[in-house]
Amino acid sequence: MRKGTSTRNIGIGIAVVAVFFLLPAFLPRFYVYLISLMLVYGLLATSLNIVLGYGGVFQFHHCVFYGVGAYATALFLTKTGVPFILSFLAGAVAAAVLSFLMGIITVRLSKLYFGMLQISLGSLVWAIVYRWYSFTGGDDGIHGIPVPEIISSYNGSYYFTLAVTLICLFLIYKIIKSPFGSALQGIRDNPVRSGMIGINVKRHLLVALVIAGFFGGVAGSLFVVVDKTVFPDMLFWTLSLEVFIMCLIGGWFSFFGPMVGAAIVIALRTFVSGYTVYWALVYGIVMVFVIFFLPNGILGFLEQRAKPADEKKLIEKG
Amino acid sequence: MDTGALLFQKILSQIFVGLSRTTILFIVSSGMSLILGVLRIPNIAHGSLYMIGAFMAFSVSNFFGGGSQGFWMALLLAPIGVAILSLITERGIFQFLYKREHLMLLLLTFALSLxxxxxxxxxxxxxxxxxxxxxxxxxxLTLVAGIPIPLYNLFLLLVGPVVAILLWLFVNKTKMGKISRAAAVDRDMVGAVGINVSRVFAAVFVVGCLLAGLGGVLVAPTVNVTLGMDHTLIMEAFLIVIMGGLGNIWGALIGALIFGLAQSLGILIWPQFGIIFPYAAVVIVLMIKPTGLLKSTW
Incomplete structure (x- = not known):
């Protein structure tokens, strides 16, 4: 039974990847761009979920790492002659370093107090980026970032984004399923008991924060590839809360929840804003409904519904 | 005039600017702190109510033909309008969600702010x-050292303490305030002795939001009333509340003072990065005392 499910899952996975791979052949340019954006935000939300859903950490201002990753890549590309791939990695590394520095300060606190110190540190970083005209371009941001020919075309950036996102999702999945991931979930469920059985709680959380920051930075660098711009709003707290919303809508106790949530939010924003300037109104109302009726998100809701059916089958089989 | 005196004058006038900003920040964040302390809602929509207060002030003032009469009517009516709106929100949405996690409430209020x-x-x-x-x-009006202070700023400096004292009287001297403080500690117990906690919560929520509206009206003559003024303010108010200690009204005052002065003096010290000083101040305070300067009610 179990083996059957896992082969089935692999089959579904391959099919989904194949569909994503073939999409640019059928879809107009705009939709390819849109799906690239969904992948970027999906990766960002998934990276937040490493600490939020699996670690139980209130990382209120996750977008700082997204923004810093994007800015680092953009600055390396515009101000130095470093090869693209190194600039790309520099974004993720810069985000991871920042995450480490912030983590050292914040990790000793828990829950809401962690979140509040983190959001104030993040706001500090935002303020610096926002005002440092000579270096970051201030509130104008940086536009027309030179990305190599091969990945700057629509399809090129799509395939690059798809490949990087898939690799990152695979790595995150492996991390979650590793002993480290189990320890992290143990800490989420009961930090005191986890400490008692010999898990170094603070160090595990710090490592998790750095990992989340790293993948957040990758998402930021990917945004540079897709959009060729960076702007300080990428580090503003409203975007952080939006990413939170993505995790919530998709379901933060499911691995693919944040991905689904990101796709829904991006789709909603794009299509509703095509019809009306009051898209935030629609968006807000959808959010209120999700919070009222689907507190575990859409995937969480589906899983809950699927579970009893599976158990029924098991019982029938004896 | 020598440079020393000139610098002194500059600093003093920046302090006055900072203090009038502090008044606005205090009025808004004390309301937020009240709601956070008693109802445990980190209310992001608080900033929206501040914005709505400012826009209502515009409409009311226009309705009464602008000028002095318009302003005074706005000062009276706009906060009441905001209070009514908040009462509808509380009865319609929040009262069903008090048992939810803080995170959910945070996201819900974010949705409301949108x-x-x-x-x-x-x-x-x-x-x-x-x-x-x-x-x-x-x-x-020229008070000290030959610095002209706009009369409206002096008015703000007067309103701040009045609001602080009224709020202190409400929380400490009225029956409603006492019940709300008890409910902040143990909601079920207060309910068990036969008090309608739900109604008390609604009242506290309305008072808190009234303050947001009042802040909006008071700030309206000094700035451009525009969309997006909620987003900048709410972060500042949130940080002030955190810095002062959750739910502590005097903490909100101290937090607002630190934030307002850091903002106005920071611009003097380093014009380009003036915006950084208040955030840096918050980080320093929280690194030393993560639970805030004064005792929080949590």
């Missing part, structure tokens, strides 16, 4: 609005 933001756009449009400073407060 909804309110678009409703403002729907009702008032996306253009700048301005509310005239009433006739009485035109002109300056």
């Amino acid at each position: 909804i309110f933001g678009d409703l403002v756009k729907l009702v008032w449009g996306a253009e700048y609005k301005s509310v005239p400073v009433p006739q009485v407060f035109h002109g300056h």
Whole structure:
């Protein structure tokens, strides 16, 4: 039974990847761009979920790492002659370093107090980026970032984004399923008991924060590839809360929840804003409904519904 | 005049600017702190109510033909309008969610702030609005060291302490305030002795939001009333509340003072990065005392 499910899952996975791979052949340019954006935000939300859903950490201002990753890549590309791939990695590394520095300060606190110190540190970083005209371009941001020919075309950036996102999702999945991931979930469920059985709680959380920051930075660098711009709003707290919303809508106790949530939010924003300037109104109302009726998100809701059916089958089989 | 005296004058006038900003920040964040302390809702929509207060001030002041009369009517009516709106929100949405996690409430209030933001756009449009400073407060007053202070700023400096004292009286001397403090500690127990906690919560929520509206009205004559003024303010108010200690009204005052002065003096020290100083101040305070400067009610 179990083996059957896992082969089935692999089959579904391959099919989904194949569909994503073939999409640019059928879809107009705009939709390819849109799906690239969904992948970027999906990766960002998934990276937040490493600490939020699996670690139980209130990382209120996750977008700082997204923004810093994007800015680092953009600055390396515009101000130095470093090869693209190194600039790309520099974004993720810069985000991871920042995450480490912030983590050292914040990790000793828990829950809401962690979140509040983190959001104030993040706001500090935002303020610096926002005002440092000579270096970051201030509130104008940086536009027309030179990305190599091969990945700057629509399809090129799509395939690059798809490949990087898939690799990152695979790595995150492996991390979650590793002993480290189990320890992290143990800490989420009961930090005191986890400490008692010999898990170094603070160090595990710090490592998790750095990992989340790293993948957040990758998402930021990917945004540079897709959009060729960076702007300080990428580090503003409203975007952080939006990413939170993505995790919530998709379901933060499911691995693919944040991905689904990101796709829904991006789709909603794009299509509703095509019809009306009051898209935030629609968006807000959808959010209120999700919070009222689907507190575990859409995937969480589906899983809950699927579970009893599976158990029924098991019982029938004896 | 020698440079020393000139610098002194500059600093002093920046302090006055900072203090009038502090008044606004205090009025808004004390309301937020009250709601956070008693109801445990980290209310992001608080900033939207501040914005709505400012827009209502514009409408009311226009209705009464602008000028002095318009301002005074706005000062009276706009906070009441905001209070009514908040009462509807509380009875319609929040009262069902008090048992939920803080995180959910945070996201819910964020959703509400998006909804309110678009409703403002729907009702008032996306253009700048301005509310005239009433006739009485035109002109300056020279108090110390030959610095002219706009009369309206002096008025703000007067309103801040009045609000602080009224709020202190409400929380400490009225029956409602006492019940709300008890409910902040143990909601079920207060319910068990036969008090309608739900109604008390609604009242506290309305009082808190009234303060947000009042802050909006008071700030309206000094700035352009515009969409997006909620987003900058709410972060500041949130940080002030955290810095002062959750739910502590005097903490909100101290937090607002630190934030307001760091902002105005920071601009003097390093014009380009003036915006960084208040955030740095918050980080320093929280690194030393993560639970805030004064005792929090949590």
